[in-house]
Structure formats: structure tokens, C-alpha cells
Amino acid sequence: MANNGLSKTEKKVAFSLASVFGLRMMGLFMIMPVFALYGQHLEGFSPLWVGIAIGAYGLTQAILQIPMGILSDRYGRKPIILIGLALFALGSLLAASADSIYGVVAGRALQGMGAIAAAVLALAADLTRDEQRTKVMAIIGMCIGFSFALSLLVGPIVAEHLGLSGLFAMTAGLALLGMVIVQLLVPNPIGQAPKGDTVAAPAKLKAMLTDPQLFRLDAGIFILHLVLTAVFVALPLDLVDAGLVKEKHWMLYFPAFVGAFFLMVPLIIIGVKKKNTKATFQIALLIMIAALAAMALFANSLVVLSVAVVLFFTGFNYLEASLPSLIAKFCPVGDKGSAMGVYSTSQFLGAFCGGLLGGGAYQLLGAAGVFAVALGLMCIWLLLTLGMQNPILLKSYTLEAEVEGKEQARAMATELSQLPGVAEAIVVLEEKVAYLKVDEHFDLRQARAVLGSSN
Template sequence: MAANGLSGVEKKVAFSLASVFGLRMMGLFMIMPVFALYGQHLEGFSPLWVGIAIGAYGLTQALLQIPMGMLSDKYGRKPIILIGLVLFAIGSVIAAMSDHIYGVVLGRAIQGMGAIAAAVLALAADLTRDEQRTKVMAVIGICIGFSFALSLLVGPIATQSLGLEGLFYLTAALAVVGMLIVQFFVPNPITQAPKGDTVAVPEKLKRLFVDPQLFRLDAGIFILHLVLTAVFVALPLDLVDAGLVKEKHWMLYFPAFVGAFFLMVPLIIIGVKRNNTKGMFQVALIIMMLSLAAMGMFAGNLWVLAAAVLLFFTGFNYLEASLPSLIAKFCPSGDKGSAMGVYSTSQFLGAFCGGMIGGGAYQYLGASGVFFAGLALIGVWLLLTIGMKNPVLLKSYTLNAHFTDSDHAKAMATELSALAGVAEAIVVVEEKVAYLKVDDNFNLSDARAVLRSVN
């Protein structure tokens, strides 16, 4: 294998698992820009139930994300991923066949029961070398972002042609395609990455949840997805009232989302060059607050709404892209899987609460009430960032090791800690692994030499 790049197998793993993740996320996202507009024929339709239907997947995702990851440890990654995709397809069909909004809520909740994110990321870890794992995870992350952008294009166009029922059947078909990719294109793992690096460990969750830096990030992703879901309860209806017919909404969403990617690049560059992630984080939050204020104050002006959507996605894209990497930087060595478990649960719980709050606010306060509520919540997040620290720029490695006993492990941890560039070294005898956090002065071959001396 190439030492400085992805091998052929790792490239196959990255793109096949990214495709599975992307297809599933598209199935979840495509309903967001269209349901408030195309679901009005459903019995029991109301703004509150629109919000619940859009966000229902988040509750079951939040409840099952960690258990599904743990089951993948016990029964294997692929079987759990396939079961999750089957549940997603079943939920899609139930939603498609429903003529009452309660049936759609049930279908969306069953879609969310296919909580495969942890299992997919763990499988990616199983199939890649530790030094290349970050690149594979980055490919998957980029695909998730692209799937959201594509859903804003495909959702309105597909619903216009197929109707809401057809859109749900399309999401079921995407799940089937995902199953075929898992079965025939994703390699079978021979070894399993340490669970502390990939899947949540229950006894670690409470400690990570109360960590002040991680708590800020977990609360942030909760608020971010709450606001996103709430906005899409009100924004489609607001755009129609402002004169943009529902068949043309994609002509606003998709260019705005793509344009926002380019606008967020300066925030990333400045944050990295000046090591001022906190400052750029706060700028992104202020941009989102300005966009929500504009949506609330100028609901009838289509041009202002278009500019506000562009600003909203600029802030959203930066924050969505930054949060996972910050979780990895702030979490203790060896606790990445548990930290991401808390993070993912917060994210999906935010989507559920966003549907509830957005639907209720729209029903009783109108669209402006939704936007101003989102503005207030982003303001709370901005206050939380006051105590946020800029992360130290470190890389994480997970190296296989075999120790005779705990004393031997402690000795090796001491030796690893003494290597140039090592900021933190943790050795876990039960997992036969060494977790390292290192800076640019670290030489991987030195660490391997230390570990070879004990194997």
C-alpha cells in the first residue's frame, strides 16, 4: 500500500460508503423543502404536524444511533447497515401509502430507526489504515454535504413530477440501491477497529457530555439542526407568499447552497491561517442571525429572502463542516467514537425538536415567529461560544499493539509519550491499541518501532 495516499481498496471503501451515506441522507432531506407545500392534501394537515413529520426521523435516530453502533460491534457492521436500510425503505413505503399525516409521521419515524451512521463510520475505520482514516472520513463528510445540496435540487423537481407519494417511493428505491452497494461493492472487513475509536462506549458518555468544550459543540449542533428544520417548516410557504411558485423553489435553494460553499471558504482559510476557529465560528453565527432577522422582517420581499437564504447557508455550511473536526480535536484520545455518539444524538434530537418548535411557532405565531425564534436560539449559541477555546492543531492516530499486562502497557505509554511531537498517549490493554494525539513534529515510524519492540 502507498504510505502517503489511499490504496485502491481504501478508495473503494471511501466512495462506496460515502454513496450509501449520501443516498440515505438524500432520502431524509428531500422532503424538507417540499412537504409544507405538497402535503396539504393529507388528512390532518396543519403546520404543527408538518413540523412533526419533517423532524420525526430525528427522534428515532437520536434514540437508536448509539445502540445500533453497539450492535454493529456485536453482530457485524454489514448486517446492521443492511437492517437499517431495510427499515428506511419500509418507512418510506409506509409514508408513500399514507393519506393521513399521522401515517407520514409514522413512516418518517421508521425511516429514522435505520440509524446506520455509527455503523457506517465504524466500518470505514475497520477497512482503512489509521494514518489514512481521516481522509476516508473527509470523503464521507463531503458526500453528506453534497447530498444535502442535491436534495434541495432533486426534492422539488421529483415532487413536481412524481408527487409526494412518488418522492417517498423514490427514497425507498435509494435505500435499495444503498443495500446493493453494501452487499456487492463494500469490502468485507477482516479486522475490526478499536471500538473506542469508532463506536460509543456507554460508560464514557456522561463524562463526555459534561466536558465544557464538548458540551458547547453538542449544544451547538442541537441548535443548528433545530433551526434548520424549523426554517424549512416556514420558508417554503413564505417564498410562495412572496411570489415564487413552488415549482421554482429549487432555482433558489440549489444555487444558494452552492454559492454558500464558496462564501464560506474565506472563513475556513482565515480560521486556519490565524488559528482563530473561535472567531470565525462567531462570525458564522452572526451571519446566520442576520439572515434569520432578514427572513423575519422582510417576509414579503423575494429578493431579500433570496439573499437571506444565501447568508443562512453560508453560516450553516461553515458550522456543519467545522463541528465534527472540532469534536475530534477536543475529545480525549481513544474517546472519538463516544464523543461522536453524543454529537450525533444531539444533532438528530435537534432535528426532531426543530420540527416540533417550527410547526408550533408557525401555527400560532406565523413565519416571522419561526425565524425570530431561530434568531434567539442562535443568539444563545453565540453566548455559549464566549468560553470556547481555539483547538490545538493535533492529529490523532490509532495503532494496534499487544501488551503482556497493565504494567507493560504503562511503560509503553511512557515511552510513546516521550517521542517527539506526541501530546498525549493512551494505551488500552483490553483493546490492544495505543491512541496518540500528535503535532507536526511526530514521526509515525518512531511510534511503530516502539510498539514493535513489545509485540
């Protein structure tokens, strides 16, 4: 089998799992641009409870993300994914039948209990070769971005025609469609990818939290999703006050997100050409800070708000796309699963805190106050990046190792670390694998010769 492209099975895995992930994330995102506008008939409606309802899924996601990944290691990926999608569907139906905002909050929390992100990514790793895994993860990541853009288009249109209960019923249908895809289209894994690449190890979580570079990135994704959720508590109401009727919000959101996607391309090109990820990262933060400042200062101007939304999504798209790859570059070799577990937990916890903070700030200070608080948090993140290092451009490999004892494992690791181009190397006896981080001078054949492996 040629190693220079995805095999037929890997393409099937990539697009089927990307579809499952995308359908579920779309179900979570569709409520964001519409709930503050279409939930006003619910008993107990207030800006604070709007924020809690939008962000409630994040709390249960944050709590259960790592445990669900560990359970998928023990009981299998597909059963845990199916259970998670079923919980998501039940939460959607609970929210659809609710006549109070408290019922919607309960439904959103139940949606979040179907925390399948770790299990889906682990299954993708199980079903792909190491050298093609990055491409598969990139396809899944792009699908998540596309699902967010589509939710900004579909959410307002569905809410206009079917109301809030119809929108939640649709999200239940999306979850059921995801279950069908998992059952019929996703292959059954014969083995499992090494745990270090896929599932968080509880014993290593403290080390991930105390690593200064990883902490900056985890704090960053926490703030990014806090700000996103808080902004969508206030922005729909602010747009109505500025003169854009709620039925036409999709006409702003969707083109703005798509336009922002193309505007972020120059940022990516600059970062690659200059080999200065840190500077490009800070430029994206400054773009978001400028957007939030415009929202706070010109809350009644529809033209300024429209430009600010484009700028906001330009910075957001770049940061959202960059952070996972930076986590992979900065995490210790063999600990990607643990690093991504802390990262995902921080992301979902940020969404919950953003709903809580956004709703409370709107109730006390209005829309401009929400944008001002979000602006302050982005400035804190900018300050955190001052100590950020530019990542060294390294590639990761996970290779099978024919190793029988601790002494042999240590000897292999030593020999691997001395090969040209190898920056880090560890051999894990229990998993019979070697984790490597390498540069362009690395020769894969030499490593396989040391490991006695033909993989």
C-alpha cells in the same frame, strides 16, 4: 504499500460508503423543502404536524444511533447497515401509502429507526489504515453535503411531477440501491478498528456530556439542526407568500446552496491563516443570525429572502463542516467513538425538536415568528462560544501495541508520553492498541519502536 495516498481498496470503500450515506441522507432531506407545500391534501394537515413529520426521523435516530453502533460491534457492520436500510425503505413505503399526516409521521419515524450512521463510519474505519482514515471520513462528509444540495434540487422537481407519494417511493428506491451497493461493492472487513475510534462506549457517555468544550459543540449541532428543520417548516410557505410559486423553489435553493459553498471558502482560509478557529466560528454564527433577522423582518420581500437564504447556507455550511473536526480535536484521546456518538445523537435530536418547535411557532406566530425563535437560539449559541477554546492543531494516531499485561501497558504509555511531539498517549490492553495525539515534532518511528509494532 505507500502511505501517502489512498489505496485502490480504500478508494472503493470511501466512495461506496459515501454513496450509501448520501443516498440515505438524500432520502431524508428531500421532504424538507416540499412537505409544507405538497402535503396539504393529507388528513390532519396543520403547521404543527408538518413540523413533526419533517423532524420525526430525528427522534428515532437519536434514540437508536448509539445502540445500532454497539450492535454492529457484536453482529457485524454490514448486517446492521442492511437492516437499517431495509427499515428506511419500509418507512418510505409506509409514508408513500399514507392518506393522513399521521401515517407520514409514522413512516418518517420508521425511516429514522434505520440509524446506520455509526455503523457506516465504523465500517469505514475497519477498512482503512489509520493514516488514511481522515481522508475517507472527509469524502463521506463531502458526499453528505452534496446530497443535501442535491435534495434541494431534486425534491421540488420530483414532488411537482410525482407528488408526495412518488417522492417517498423514490426514497425507498434509494434505500434499496444503497443495499445493493453494500452487498456488491463494499468489501467485507477482516477485522475491526479499535472501539475507541469507532463505537460509543456507554460508560463514557456521561464524561462526554460533562466536558465543557464538547458540551458547547454538542449544544451547537443540536441548535444548528433545530434551526435548519424549523426554518424549512416556514420558509417554503413564506416564499410562496412572497410570490415564488412552489414549482420554482428549486431555482432558489440549489443555486443558493452551491453559491454559499463557495462563499464559505474565505471563512476556512481566514480560520487557517489566522489560526483562530473560534473567531471564524463566531463570524459564521453572525452570518446566520443576520440571515434569520432578514427573514423575520422582510418576510414579504422575495429579493431579501433570496439573499438571506444564501447567507443562511454560507454560515450553515461552514458550521456543519467544522463541528465534526472540532469534536475530534477536543475529545479525550481514545474516546472519539463515544464523543461522536453523543454528537450524532444531539444532531438528530435537534432535527426532531426543530420540527416540533417550528411547526408550533408557525401555527402560533407565523413564519416571522419561526425565524425570530431561530434567531434567539442562534444568539444563545453565540453566547456559548464565548468560553470556547481555540483547538491545538494535533493529529491522532491509533497504533497496534504488543502488550501483554497492565504493568507493561502503563510503562508503554509513560514512555510514549515522553517522546517529542506527543501531547497525549494511552495504551489499551484489551484492544492491544495505543491512542496518540501528536504535533508536528512527532516521529512515528520512535512510537513504533516503543510499541514493538511494525504497523
